[in-house]
Amino acid sequence: MSDVSDLVLDARGLVKHFPITQGIVFRSKVGEVRAVDGVDLQLRRGETLGVVGESGCGKSTLAKLLVGLEKPTAGEIMVRGEDMTRLSGHALRRARRNIQMVMQDPYTSLNPRMTVGDIIGEPFAIHPDAVPRSGRERAVQELLDLVGLNPDHINRYPHQFSGGQRQRIGIARALALRPEIIVCDEPVSALDVSIQAQVINLLERLQRELGLSYVFIAHDLSVVRHISDRVAVMYLGKIVETGYHMAIYEQPTHPYTQALLSAVPVPDPRLRGHRDHIVLEGDVPSPANPPSGCRFRTRCWKAQPYCADHEPLLQIRQRAPHPSACHYAEVRDLLHRH
Amino acid sequence: MTPVTDIKAQMDVLPGLDPRAPLLHVDDLRVEFRTRDGVAKAVNGATFYLNAGETLAILGESGCGKSVTAQAVMGILDSPPGHVTGGRVLYRGVDLLKLGEKDRRKVRANRIAMIFQDALSALNPVYTVGFQLAELFRKHRGMSRASSKLRSIELLDQVRIPAAKDRINDYPHQFSGGMRQRVMIAMALALDPEVLIADEPTTALDVTVQAQIMGLLAELQHQRNMGLILITHDMGVVADVADRISVMYAGKIVEEAPVYDIYARPAHPYTKALLESIPRLDHKGRQLNVIRGLPPSLTDIPSGCSFHPRCGYAREICRGDQPPPSYQIAPHRIASCHFIREVLGV
Amino acid sequence: MSDTSILAAEVPAVGRPRSLAGDAWHDLRRSKVFWVALVLIVVILLMAAWPSLFTSADPRECVLSRQHKPAGGSAIFGYDFQGCDVYAKTVYGARYSIIVGVFATLIAGLIGAAFGLSAGFFGGWIDAVLSRFVDVMLGIPLLLGAIVLAKRLSSDPASNGVFAVTVTLGLLGWTTAARVMRSSVIAAKNQDYVAAARMLGAGNSRLLFRHILPNSMASFIVVLTILLGINIASEATLSFLGIGLKGDAISWGIAISEATGYVRVAAGPLIWPSLFLAATVLAFIMLGDAVRDAFDPKLR
Numbered sequence: 001m002s003d004v005s006d007l008v009l010d011a012r013g014l015v016k017h018f019p020i021t022q023g024i025v026f027r028s029k030v031g032e033v034r035a036v037d038g039v040d041l042q043l044r045r046g047e048t049l050g051v052v053g054e055s056g057c058g059k060s061t062l063a064k065l066l067v068g069l070e071k072p073t074a075g076e077i078m079v080r081g082e083d084m085t086r087l088s089g090h091a092l093r094r095a096r097r098n099i100q101m102v103m104q105d106p107y108t109s110l111n112p113r114m115t116v117g118d119i120i121g122e123p124f125a126i127h128p129d130a131v132p133r134s135g136r137e138r139a140v141q142e143l144l145d146l147v148g149l150n151p152d153h154i155n156r157y158p159h160q161f162s163g164g165q166r167q168r169i170g171i172a173r174a175l176a177l178r179p180e181i182i183v184c185d186e187p188v189s190a191l192d193v194s195i196q197a198q199v200i201n202l203l204e205r206l207q208r209e210l211g212l213s214y215v216f217i218a219h220d221l222s223v224v225r226h227i228s229d230r231v232a233v234m235y236l237g238k239i240v241e242t243g244y245h246m247a248i249y250e251q252p253t254h255p256y257t258q259a260l261l262s263a264v265p266v267p268d269p270r271l272r273g274h275r276d277h278i279v280l281e282g283d284v285p286s287p288a289n290p291p292s293g294c295r296f297r298t299r300c301w302k303a304q305p306y307c308a309d310h311e312p313l314l315q316i317r318q319r320a321p322h323p324s325a326c327h328y329a330e331v332r333d334l335l336h337r338h
Numbered sequence: 339m340t341p342v343t344d345i346k347a348q349m350d351v352l353p354g355l356d357p358r359a360p361l362l363h364v365d366d367l368r369v370e371f372r373t374r375d376g377v378a379k380a381v382n383g384a385t386f387y388l389n390a391g392e393t394l395a396i397l398g399e400s401g402c403g404k405s406v407t408a409q410a411v412m413g414i415l416d417s418p419p420g421h422v423t424g425g426r427v428l429y430r431g432v433d434l435l436k437l438g439e440k441d442r443r444k445v446r447a448n449r450i451a452m453i454f455q456d457a458l459s460a461l462n463p464v465y466t467v468g469f470q471l472a473e474l475f476r477k478h479r480g481m482s483r484a485s486s487k488l489r490s491i492e493l494l495d496q497v498r499i500p501a502a503k504d505r506i507n508d509y510p511h512q513f514s515g516g517m518r519q520r521v522m523i524a525m526a527l528a529l530d531p532e533v534l535i536a537d538e539p540t541t542a543l544d545v546t547v548q549a550q551i552m553g554l555l556a557e558l559q560h561q562r563n564m565g566l567i568l569i570t571h572d573m574g575v576v577a578d579v580a581d582r583i584s585v586m587y588a589g590k591i592v593e594e595a596p597v598y599d600i601y602a603r604p605a606h607p608y609t610k611a612l613l614e615s616i617p618r619l620d621h622k623g624r625q626l627n628v629i630r631g632l633p634p635s636l637t638d639i640p641s642g643c644s645f646h647p648r649c650g651y652a653r654e655i656c657r658g659d660q661p662p663p664s665y666q667i668a669p670h671r672i673a674s675c676h677f678i679r680e681v682l683g684v
Numbered sequence: 685m686s687d688t689s690i691l692a693a694e695v696p697a698v699g700r701p702r703s704l705a706g707d708a709w710h711d712l713r714r715s716k717v718f719w720v721a722l723v724l725i726v727v728i729l730l731m732a733a734w735p736s737l738f739t740s741a742d743p744r745e746c747v748l749s750r751q752h753k754p755a756g757g758s759a760i761f762g763y764d765f766q767g768c769d770v771y772a773k774t775v776y777g778a779r780y781s782i783i784v785g786v787f788a789t790l791i792a793g794l795i796g797a798a799f800g801l802s803a804g805f806f807g808g809w810i811d812a813v814l815s816r817f818v819d820v821m822l823g824i825p826l827l828l829g830a831i832v833l834a835k836r837l838s839s840d841p842a843s844n845g846v847f848a849v850t851v852t853l854g855l856l857g858w859t860t861a862a863r864v865m866r867s868s869v870i871a872a873k874n875q876d877y878v879a880a881a882r883m884l885g886a887g888n889s890r891l892l893f894r895h896i897l898p899n900s901m902a903s904f905i906v907v908l909t910i911l912l913g914i915n916i917a918s919e920a921t922l923s924f925l926g927i928g929l930k931g932d933a934i935s936w937g938i939a940i941s942e943a944t945g946y947v948r949v950a951a952g953p954l955i956w957p958s959l960f961l962a963a964t965v966l967a968f969i970m971l972g973d974a975v976r977d978a979f980d981p982k983l984r
Binding site for chain 1: 399400500514515516517544545546547548549550552553571572573574575576577578580597598601602611612613615616617618619620625626627628629630632633
């Protein structure tokens with residue numbers, strides 16, 4: 001399973017700092033937002049890695065780094081033995097074909113002035129060697145069919161489709177260049193409840209049929225649990241806990257994971273009053289000025305003076321069977337009745 | 339602190355107000371939007387009631403008419419294009435729809451309050467939070483500058499804003515998302531309403547903050563014995579806080595039931611399908627059940643039962659002219675479907 | 685029931701893939717506003733190119749004895765202060781008004797688009813420098829700038845000043861267009877579909893011309909149609925001040941400014957060229973509106 005040859009994506013030490021500047025013509029740097037601050041992640045063939053965290057934890061920046069929309073401040077992203085961060089020009093364009101993204105908002109991610117045929121065919125126009133010109137229309141129609149849309153609708157414009165259908169168009173565009181990896185950035189959070197399931201099922205079917213690997217980024221822990229094989233929990237630019245979904249959901253060890261899980265509402269009123277509720281105080285600190293040592297310590301009920309001085313590493317610990325970035329990591333079951 | 343005189347006594351008495359009548363009873367409410375593309379029937383006969391101290395969840399997808407219902411009850415419908423075309427909104431026996439705008443405004447400020455999803459746009463960005471709160475007390479309660487300020491601090495304390503004394507001088511954008519939601523709750527509760535309508539109050543918030551806000555709402559409701567209408571699409575949040583649920587589809591309430599019943603044994607195919615289509619945190623299922631198709635366009639609602647094009651139980655009778663009647667299944671349980679028995683599995 | 689059958693707009697299925705321009709033309713052909721505007725513009729252009737098609741009278745044949753005489757014969761609009769045929773003058777005036785208006789607007793549009801696109805698209809210090817330059821340009825009063833520029837450009841006493849006025853107005857009038865373009869480009873640039881194209885490996889020119897420009901044209905076109913009217917009117921102001929068209933050049937602007945002094949005696953010489961001017965500006969505004977709507981698929 002953990003055969004190295006299975007590894008389709010291997011990111012190490014990813015860092016992205018955004019400078020905070022002042023001045024208009026003459027800018028001076030007055031600080032930096034540490035959006036992503038040292039993230040490692042591995043993705044294997046046919047696997048789904050879920051990344052969860054609250055807003056501002058850096059998960060969307062991580063997605064942009066992985067698909068090359070942002071250049072990392074430090075770190076490497078290995079895809080097929082090539083470091084994406086070192087490529088440029090033609091080589092980068094070719095490498096990008098292998099890693100595509102499905103975006104969150106189906107209303108802004110499609111150019112309103114292009115037909116569906118042009119939108120899904122754009123990858124072929126940019127990479128003319130992918131499909132010969134004569135076969136492009138056919139290829140677009142096959143893609144439409146693949147994502148469950150009517151292939152006859154290539155001349156329609158995005159606004160003639162519903163949110164769920166637009167998301168399918170976005171998925172078809174991402175699939176056009178036959179990538180191995182798809183980064184899904186909150187792909188269902190803008191959709192209605194009854195439509196979410198359609199898109200989730202579609203993503204699962206495509207994974208089975210095409211052998212895709214997903215990095216599935218979301219704030220909804222229920223959706224992530226449903227679709228992921230492994231899960232990474234992010235807080236303030238760092239992964240605080242990672243492991244197989246059973247490990248994260250049934251045996252969470254990091255206090256933040258535990259708090260997150262306890263806060264997620266479960267659609268079962270019988271659990272009311274029977275679940276552990278960990279209510280976190282306050283808000284997430286600003287990533288421009290993260291706390292020293294352990295970044296979660298300002299909201300953590302287990303925090304000790306030691307946490308302020310020593311940054312916990314993401315590693316397997318005595319009471320944590322999977323990697324956890326807490327000095328006092330300990331399994332606690334939060335989902336079941338007590 | 340200057341004495342706060344009896345709040346309810348200060349308010350002009352509404353004609354016909356009966357303190358023993360039910361707190362809120364919405365009866366066959368109908369709302370239409372007249373647009374360029376035709377008449378959109380946003381609410382098509384919504385009926386529900388709310389008792390003091392109770393939480394009623396109105397559950398539905400976007401475009402089902404749940405927010406429009408709330409706006410019609412509040413009397414803040416955009417008109418035109420929106421028009422209430424029928425029904426009654428009874429507050430303690432008084433039909434709010436028949437009141438003049440002046441009385442309506444009084445009810446809105448003092449008796450029924452509302453909070454929204456987006457607190458940042460609901461608060462005025464150019465005034466401090468303290469000023470906006472104090473203004474309420476000065477205008478509606480005739481309180482002095484000093485005492486209204488004290489009362490504002492007290493209220494921000496109640497919604498657990500740390501260092502409320504200092505923060506009343508801050509502007510809305512200086513608060514975080516969760517804190518802003520608290521400020522909006524404080525403003526809504528300032529004049530001690532009996533009914534609070536919360537329209538997707540936590541949708542824009544992170545889960546940990548959502549838990550804080552829902553906890554706060556539940557606590558304030560308990561203290562004040564307030565009726566709470568929670569408008570949401572989130573079946574998880576509903577399961578945690580609601581007493582009763584009204585499920586809305588295409589402008590109609592298709593099922594109404596106490597919270598335990600609806601999750602254990604949904605009686606309407608739509609409710610059942612919704613429950614089966616959501617991923618669950620507490621177990622990893624295989625394939626999600628899908629509701630095929632899309633919610634109908636409000637300008638073109640299917641005849642008969644409006645859910646029939648998407649329904650697995652649908653037969654000829656569902657496509658006819660008449661929508662299915664509302665069947666009383668048990669005390670406090672109503673569902674509008676020809677095949678309740680099949681759905682319930684009896 | 686297929687889940688797409690409730691979509692409002694039914695587009696004929698399949699067939700040849702269509703382009704936005706093709707669809708826009710398909711729509712334009714069915715737009716009344718477009719045809720009205722087009723007919724008006726064609727008439728005005730004909731007037732500018734071959735004024736003799738419309739009148740056999742000579743606009744320069746002025747007889748003082750006919751001063752302010754009412755309409756009669758071929759002079760259907762009557763005579764002005766100098767005793768010239770107002771109709772003939774108005775017809776002949778179209779040429780320079782149109783040349784100045786259209787070309788000054790084109791120059792301003794090109795400069796404005798180039799500035800706006802580069803400032804908005806590249807951002808950073810390029811934006812900072814370009815935007816400050818626009819601010820400086822905005823600070824120059826039109827008249828003062830025009831006096832300096834037009835004087836320099838029309839040093840040749842033999843020229844009639846059309847070139848000088850056109851270039852002057854073009855060089856001074858592009859700032860609003862640039863600002864509007866810049867803000868539309870910034871709004872379009874940050875849309876997800878631009879990021880999506882970038883992710884697919886699209887180069888800058890593709891991003892600009894396939895994604896950003898088509899989505900930033902709407903307000904730019906509106907600004908240009910308004911600018912066209914302003915330019916025709918500004919030509920009149922400059923000519924009135926003696927730094928515009930020179931010699932015996934005829935234009936609506938000159939005619940209007942001459943006639944304003946005698947409006948109490950005879951309104952005709954003021955009203956007719958003004959009406960033609962208004963109709964021209966209106967025709968271009970209508971054309972701009974029709975084109976903008978045709979390129980917006982949401983209105984289809």
